[in-house]
């Protein structure tokens with residue numbers, strides 16, 4: 431098949447990092463092409479070179495056989511190349527419709543803007559993505575998953591011939607991803623060339639035809655059919671060895687009395703009569719579909735929405751937590767937010783500064799002044815275990831790859847030494863190898879007596895990590911599943927609670 435877009439021998443270096451080294455790839459019309467590789471392998475950099483966000487040091491980009499170099503991302507859009515970048519590019523104070531049409535508004539900034547037509551177009555795309563939302567809603571009010579769907583809707587509305595999707599499903603649940611895949615299949619039938627980046631290999635095998643794997647900025651393979659390969663073949667190309675699926679040893683029973691207890695908890699956010707306990711050394715999972723109210727529950731307990739009934743007890747004492755900062759400093763509770771970009775990291779600061787934020791309070795009181803060496807000593811081992819790819823701890827965190835930023839935002843909490851850690855979607859965007867290491871770290875943390883509340887939409891992760899699993903639906907706890915780590919049985923039991931909407 432003739433290729434629409436071809437990248438030939440592209441190289442790109444940043445200070446201390448060769449992000450791409452002689453990389454080639456070619457995208458065909460009517461085909462879905464997977465771009466795979468570990469965190470920091472060079473996937474996003476390649477996409478940014480195609481769209482003109484970054485300029486290559488060497489090599490060329492051919493579009494319809496002609497050499498192209500875009501100097502501004504908007505030029506790529508005008509040429510028929512649509513893109514969903516890994517990092518979010520929405521204007522928070524603008525509405526959903528305005529964001530979706532932003533590039534077109536910009537192009538015709540002097541002409542009169544037909545707001546009704548814009549809203550209509552936006553609604554059409556969002557409906558196709560199963561997102562039922564008023565297009566006049568400011569983006570700042572959306573959940574992380576909804577923002578992601580708006581980004582995708584925005585790229586689709588350009589009706590491009592080439593669509594580059596950099597981890598579009600990272601923060602989506604399987605249901606939402608399925609809606610996107612239906613659209614991808616339709617676009618493929620219409621002859622669109624699609625590039626799809628994901629760390630979820632089931633998705634890749636579900637929708638992709640061709641695959642390119644990068645390791646340390648070099649091609650391991652270049653545009654080969656996926657049909658002849660299985661999961662282990664692909665994993666080997668990505669990480670250089672086979673995947674290790676160790677079965678977890680049973681964990682010792684946690685202490686008897688709960689560290690955190692919710693009794694008949696209700697909130698402004700919509701929670702009704704939530705009962706929940708987490709003991710020291712115990713990992714309690716909170717599973718549910720998107721919109722079930724899990725992240726909202728964590729945020730509400732931490733004071734981000736109002737408690738309207740019931741009790742929050744810490745070590746048997748009723749408490750009222752007013753903010754995330756006070757949760758950390760007065761109660762020893764840590765919170766790994768699902769919204770890394772919005773809340774988790776200070777992107778203009780170094781890896782070391784970011785890592786030091788959470789341990790500052792604990793160590794500063796002991797040592798007076800907190801030296802970089804102290805922070806490095808505390809957080810260094812966690813950063814090493816998670817294989818954070820950075821030229822140094824002084825590197826600005828915004829320059830790390832998406833997955834490596836995520837690793838730092840989780841690492842700093844693992845090193846924080848809190849009594850209770852609430853972890854919301856810890857492995858979004860983290861490659862399969864590091865994910866296993868992260869699960870090890872969470873187990874070690876619980877082994878040292880930390881109480882852990884884990885929120886994840888990733889069922890295999892839930893079954894690998896949690897001791898017992900609470901199922902939440904529509905802001906209520908529907909039931910509890912004891913986790914014996916037999917995947918089929920546990921996932922079935924969870925889904926039964928979710929589908930039984932009459933029970934509660």
Ligand SMILES: Nc1ncnc2c1ncn2[C@@H]1O[C@H](COP(=O)(O)OP(=O)(O)OP(=O)(O)O)[C@@H](O)[C@H]1O
Nearest residue numbers: 444449469470471472473474475829830831832833
């Ligand atoms: N602007 C930049 N300045 C310095 N280094 C950069 C910059 N952009 C990317 N890098 C480095 O280039 C390498 C490749 O990064 P890239 O974002 O392309 O990885 P990726 O394959 O998309 O990883 P992930 O799966 O984590 O998203 C990384 O080591 C990253 O730190």
Ligand SMILES: [Mg+2]
Nearest residue numbers: 473474516832
């Ligand atoms: Mg990336």
